[in-house]
Amino acid sequence: MKHIKWLSLIAAMLMLLGTLSGMAGHAELDTWLSSETIKFKVGVQESAVIEDWETNKQTLKLEEELNVDLEFVEFPANGSEFIQKVELMMMAGGDDLPDFFLQGLSNLATLQQYGQMGMIIPVTEYYHTIAKYTEETLAMAGYTLDERLAYVTCPDGEVYGVFGFADTVHNAYSNDMSFVYGPWLEKLGLEIPTTTDEFADMLRAFRDNDLTGNGDTTDEIPYLSWKDNMSTAQIRFFMNPFIYTQSNYVKYNPDTKEVELVANTDAWKEGIKWVKSLYDEGLYTTLSMTQDTASFNATVAEEPTKVGVIGRISSSNLPATDKRRTEYLLLNPLTGPEGQCNAVRQPTLPTVRMVITKNCQHPEEAFRMGDYMCSLDLSIWTRYGEYGVDWVDAPEGSIGTFEAIGYPAKLKTITPWGTLQNIWWQQIGPNILPAAWGSGQAAVVEEGNYASSCALAIGNNLQTWIDHSDPNPIWGMVYSEEEQEIITEYQSTINDYVLNSWSEFVTGIKNIDTDWDGYVAEFERMGLTEYLGAMTSCYNRMFGK
Secondary structure (H helix, E strand, C coil), rough: HHHHHHHHEEEEEEHHHHHHHHHHHHHHHHHCCCCEEEEEEEECCCCCEECCCCCHHHHHHHHHHCCCEEEEECCCCCCHHHHHHHHHHHHHCCCCCEEECCCCCCCHHHHHHHHHHCEEEECCCHHCCHHHHHHHHHHCCCCCCCCCCCCCCCCCEEEECEEEEECCCCHHCHHHHHEEHHHHHHHHHCCCEEHHHHHHHHHHEEEEEECCCCCCCCCEEEEECCCCHHHHHHHHHHHHCCCCCCCCHHHEECCCCEEEEEEEEEEHHHHHHHHHHHCCCCCCCCCCCCCCHHHHHHHHCCCCCCCEECCCCCCCCCCCCCCHHEEEEEEECCCCCCCCCCCCCCCCCCCEEEEECCCCCCHHHHHHHHHHHHCHHHHCCCCHHEEECEEEEECCCCCCCEEHHCCCCCEEEEECCCCCCCCCCCCCCEEEHHHHHHCCCCCCCCCCCHHHHHHHHHHHHHHCCCCCCCCCCCCCCCHHHHHHHHHHHHHHHHHHHHHHHHHHHHHHCCCCCEEEEEEEHHHHHHHHHHHHHHHHHHHHHCCCC
16 A cells, blocks of 8 residues: 555656646746746836836736736936936946846947946847747848847947847838928829929929918928938938938948948039029028927928928828828939939848846846747737737738738738837837838728828838839948947047038038038048048948958
């Protein structure tokens, strides 16, 4: 009997072990980080679209599935104020830092500096040993881990945070898009312009006709934008018909294998002359260079519509419920007098979205949380919200918003982006969203959903932008320490000089003919040769040119 009881005891123990093993398997499936609840203090920026971080449904989901307790510490929503506060905490010794931030902390050079100060920890080893979900989602998106890590690895060889990115084809071009008010074109019997001459003629027609219908021909505004997007939607849109113009006003020359400045070329000069001609006729004014976003939004929102062309459009400019979202039509890249037609493509690249600090007592578990957030399910949740509530599968027969360029409908959104809610984190923190999902929304053409109709129209016209994009864009540069020192020393000075001089030439403060040579000569005194040399060295090393 004792023998039988002993066997029974062994059997019971084996059953218990099997049960525990099953629980362990269940815990692994649910990605439990520990059998005991781990508490994390999490730094986040204040959000205008998240009601309460503590009770947000994504927070509760993560807490349940990972067996964690997340306590949130809110920092200023303003980016510079946020960074300043973090820097002050670090300068004070860092004892008050949270366990991790669901944000990147500036650029890679800054992250390396914080790491070498001992304020944040590297996660390089974790990526090569326990990044399960990250690798799975990257494979779905058509990327490898090593290829993506190249963009977030600091010059010292370390990765100081968990990265994320959302592959959305529209976002690659959206910074440089301008839109024209369709009803005005229809009223005048005009087609959407394709050349700089046609564009100027259209602006003149907007200026000279009573398109508001109020008997006053002086209140129509041919073109309007705002100062914060001068270097993107304004300068790039106006200058790309003359010479390829992207961030930092540089381009890669595959023949010389060198990065070159475009803002000191004859083509750039001709582009400025054209914009100045628009300015001289009152078709482009200093208001677009000086007003803030709020003033721009207020003017665009006026009834009746007073603005013919606007530099960029989004829900932050015109609400998703404003019918004019469908009435403003995408302008394709213009062709210049010499046949130039360029579009700027900003590739979707990973950036650090979560930084673990020295105060974290469970850094491996914190990394595993970040890794889990990069799973496909969580990445979809943090972008679109809860299945069945904020989004559903695309109904049969749906047309994808970007189907015209190869992305059929996978889902239909219910809750619009930018809505105040308490269900998801709106892509704050690490996540990896493959293009099939990032660009796979179904077009919702129901009355009142003007944002979706606008996106569908953009998708149907995006191929032109794709066809004219530069094959060698300069993005995602990871400089060596020596290169970074040079870039830090010269880049902002050179960029500010280009931006300010462009405005001065256009407005006539500087004379484009008599002051041009002096303008060009000044670049060399600013260290242009050394600056471009550092950029060339980095580009050729990273991309094997």
